[in-house]
Amino acid sequence: MEKKKVGIIFGGKSAEHEVSLQSAKNIVDAIDRDKFEVVLIGIDKEGKWHLNEPSSYLLHADNPKLIQLNKSNETVAIVPGEKEKQFIQTSNAAKLDELDVVFPIVHGTLGEDGSLQGMLRLADLPFVGPDVLASSVCMDKDIAKRLLQAAGINVANGIVYRKNEQQEINYETVAEQLGTPMFIKPANQGSSVGISKVTTEEEFYQGVKEAFNYDHKIVIEECIIGREIECSVLGNEEPKASLLGEILPQTEFYSYESKYIDEKGADLAIPADVSEETTKRVQEIAIQAFKVLECEGLARVDFFLTEAGEIYLNEVNTLPGFTKISMYPKLWEVSGLSYQDLITTLIELAIDRHQQDHQLKSSLWD
Missing domain, CATH: 3.40.50.20 (Rossmann fold)
Known part of the structure; x- marks a missing residue:
């Protein structure tokens, strides 16, 4: 061949x-x-x-x-x-x-x-990976959260500000609504770039400034106290979910350096030590979110699991890392799909979607 x-x-x-x-x-x-x-x-x-x-x-x-x-x-x-x-x-x-x-x-x-x-x-x-719509929607934390909330999926409470509203951002007002600590994020960045976890007024305004360095829109979110759980999703029309993994950060939060540079920045529990019932529920929500946001091919879906058993979806990453310490391929390996077979499957899914797209009519006169 x-x-x-x-x-x-x-x-x-x-x-x-x-x-x-x-x-x-x-x-x-x-x-x-x-x-x-x-x-x-x-x-x-x-x-x-x-x-x-x-x-x-x-x-x-x-x-x-x-x-x-x-x-x-x-x-x-x-x-x-x-x-x-x-x-x-x-x-x-x-x-x-x-x-x-x-x-x-x-x-x-x-x-x-x-x-x-x-x-x-x-x-x-x-x-390989999701098409234009899903890619752009999932990249924008604000838009993605609105769609997930409309589908009945739990997400953290948050407030959105644009750069021209920067003078209106007030620490006391935001803290009263979201509590402290809180996270300040660029709306359109990944890998923890430009994200700050803040508790004090001084940290808050520094975090706002930092986030606006990377985007014209920022999201300020409440801090959900819980375990950081991740699930890999693979497929087109009939996606499947992997076993779960847990991030155990050794730093204040799972930063860019912890994810991709410092191999000791976080411990990864793969598979996560959670009940079978919780695993099944997280997998169901991961697949639901994958479909709601019109994903295809692959996505990594990140969650918070609280002590009370509540599940909050944090974000959906449509092109997750494939570094040697990245969770997406590691979760599929523990689920029985090798790194090499995972890459082959992703390529086959891409070709299959393209072939199906070519079966659609592009002219009224065909």
């Missing part, structure tokens, strides 16, 4: 650039080379797309604090509507071999917010 060409697009302009490099490395290392041929396209922090060689696409690959994209001398551009030359080399307009599927592993803004997914749709390329 002829190998399928898989374009792995990674890097990007977001604050999660280095996380994406780590995820790409793990995918490249684990992908089944008997089934797939890898084509690497790295996006640098300025937004240029580089055609990279598998032997030299990263610098300091084994050091999460120093890892960098090794910029190549060959940049590429995408050509929507040109099936025979979806990507061309900018130096000489030579076409790359046609890709069968794309695995976009660009975390954060312009990567998992629907932007990249929309461009791949225009190029008529199958791609």
Whole structure:
């Protein structure tokens, strides 16, 4: 059987650039080379797309604090509507071999917010992960929470502010409504970027300023005291949920560094030590949220489990990390699906969705 060409697009302009490099490395290392041929396209922090060689696409690959994209001398551009030359080399307009599927592993803004997914749709390329709508909705914590609340799913109480309302934000008013401590988050960021856990008035205004550094809209949420539980979801029309994992942070909260850089920043209990009844309920809510937010392919759904047994959904991540300490692949491994088989399944789901999309009519006269 002829190998399928898989374009792995990674890097990007977001604050999660280095996380994406780590995820790409793990995918490249684990992908089944008997089934797939890898084509690497790295996006640098300025937004240029580089055609990279598998032997030299990263610098300091084994050091999460120093890892960098090794910029190549060959940049590429995408050509929507040109099936025979979806990507061309900018130096000489030579076409790359046609890709069968794309695995976009660009975390954060312009990567998992629907932007990249929309461009791949225009190029008529199958791609791993949710489509444009789910990607953009799940990236916006405000919009996602509204849809989840409408579906009857418990989420933390919160207040939304936009940058032009910054002068109206008052610590005493917010604290009276949400209590302390509280979390201040950019509405459109992931991986704990720009998030602060605050208790005092001074911390509050510093946290507001920090969050607005990353987005024009912020969400201030009450602090839910509970265990941090995560569930991986996989599938298209009939998604399945993994066993549960628990984050046991060794720091104040599960920060960016704890997630992706410091292997000792948090302990991971996989599977989580929870009852069978609770496991089943969390899995049901994870699948419900996956469907409510129109996800396909994959998502990691994060929860808080209180001492009283209440379940609160924290967020849905549509392109979770694939680093060596990331929860999404680890949960599938403990659920019986190896890292390599997980990647194969995700690619097959992407191709299947693309084939189904092509069965839809695109003209009244067809």
